[in-house]
Every structure is written in structure tokens, then in C-alpha cells.
Amino acid sequence: MQSASNPVYRRRVLMHKIGITLSSIAMALGVFFLMWILFTLLLKGSSAITFAMFTESTPAPGSDGGGLMNAIFGSFVMVGIATLISTPIGILAGIYLAEYGDKSWFGGVTRFVTDIMLSAPSIVVGLFVYAIYVANVKHFSGWAGSIAISLIAIPVVVRTTDNMLGLVPASLREAAFALGAPRWKVALMIRLRAVKAGVVTGILLAVARISGETAPLLFTALNNQFFSSNMNQPMANLPVVIYQFAMSPYDNWRELAWGGALLITFSVLGLNILSRTLFNQKTQH
Secondary structure (H helix, E strand, O other): OOOOOOHHHHHHHHHHHHHHHHHHHHHHHHHHHHHHHHHHHHHHHHHHOOHHHHHOOOOOOOOOOOOOHHHHHHHHHHHHHHHHHHHHHHHHHHHHHHHHOOOOHHHHHHHHHHHHHHHOOHHHHHHHHHHHHHHHHOOOOHHHHHHHHHHHHHHHHHHHHHHHHOOOOHHHHHHHHHOOOOHHHHHHHHHHHHOHHHHHHHHHHHHHHHHOOOHHHHOOOOOOOOOOOOOOOOOOOHHHHHHHHHOOOOHHHHHHHHHHHHHHHHHHHHHHHHHHHHHHHHHHO
16 A cells, blocks of 8 residues: 555656546536527527417517417428438348448448448438439429438437447357357347347437437428428427527517427437437336
8 A cells, every 4th residue: 555655656646636637527517508509599499388378380580479389390301201211221230230331341331431421410411311312303392301321310319329239248149159049039039139228229329319310300301480381391499480580680589489499408318318218227127
């Protein structure tokens, strides 16, 4: 045991205390600004959370009242379709990487591309979908918006699935192989089932990530002042409506923008809390 009079020991203790102090200050600053943002949203957005916001469409310029029903519906539909697209692709790609990724060049390339997609700006994804889809069909649409945000969600699901499957003990796989189970069944019925809570967590995190994306939807779904369920036409969505209403000169538009921001923020916060709860319950068993 080192003596307290040892200068090397005292220096290490000092550096430890400095590190802990700086970390605590950084954490306190982060929590402070987070609480500030949430308090501001509650203060300015709570007045807009009314029954009319969920039952009326966005108002015309200069008119009173109105709500966000069309934007809420559009966001829900596009995020739902994007989740249906990204979930099977992401899970299957994650299974491939976990089973074969270390033994093939294609797996290495897939991991590399996935890492690039995770860090790519969302506006680049929006421009990509605009160039290959919107520019060819010559109109904005809900389908284009769903495709754009699904491209953002896929790498999140892929990476989470790959990491979760990597946590399964090798002895569990070897036992399944020893019993004569084929590789595909081991991957789907043994490994994937063992980490299903972690995979669900990844899906929820992907949904939380795409729920507030604005830039891709500006280039793909754009907006629609009226309620529309036609996915082949421009479709209203909360992020773009918030972006447009927040910069408008109309008081009721700005109030609706605060209400929409509050709704998205607490929806994303709820998804993150749910994902962490599911993951913690799995790890405690």
C-alpha cells in the first residue's frame, strides 16, 4: 500500500480529484441546460396543448385557431412506415454481421458503410432521396419522406443488433451447434431470442432518432396545410411545421410551434426512457 507521503501517490490523488471535479461540473452543466430547455418548452408550449391541437389542421396564414392534427398524423404515418422498413432490414443485416461479418470482406464493408451512415448529416440523406426519387417522379410525397428517415434508422438498428448479438456467450452457440441445430436457427432462435430486449431497445432508439428529423423531410415530404392520407402527395409532418411556424409573424403559429416542439420532445424522451427500462429489466434478470 502506498504511503500518503509519497509524492507520486499524492499527485495521483490530486489528478483523480481534479478529474472527478471537472466531470461533475460538466455533468451539472449538461443537466442545467437540459432542464432549462425542458422548462422553456413547458412554459411556452403547455398553453398550446389543447383539444383543438389534436383535432384541427394547421391554420391558414392570418387566421385564428387551428391545430396540428394533419402534422401529427403525417409524422405518425411516416415514422411508422419507416420503422416497418428499417426494422427487418436492420435486424437481418445485424444478424449477418454477427454471424459472418468477421469472416468476409463484405461484412467489413457493411460495417464501414454503417458507421458512415450513423455519422452522416441527415440533410445529405434527404438530398440523396430527393435526387433518386423526388426528382424522377417530379413531386414531393409521404413515401419519399418515409424512405429518407428509414435510411437514417437502418444503421441504428444494424449497429445495435450487431452489438447485442456479440454479447451472447460463445458457449450458448456451441451448445446449440452440438445438438445439431443449423446455423440459421441458432442465429434466429437462440442468439436473437437471448438479446431481444436489447434489439427492441435499438428499434426504439431509432424511432426516437427519426421522430424529430426536419432536413430530410424538407426535401422529400415537404408539407401540406390540409389533412391528407395520400402517401403519394406532399404530407404534413411535425418537424417541418414547427420549422415553418417558428419563423412566422403570426402569434398563433408560433404558439403551435412551441406546442409541437413540446410534443416531439416528450415523445422522444418517453421512447428513451422506455428503451432504457426494457434494457435494464433484461440485464437484471
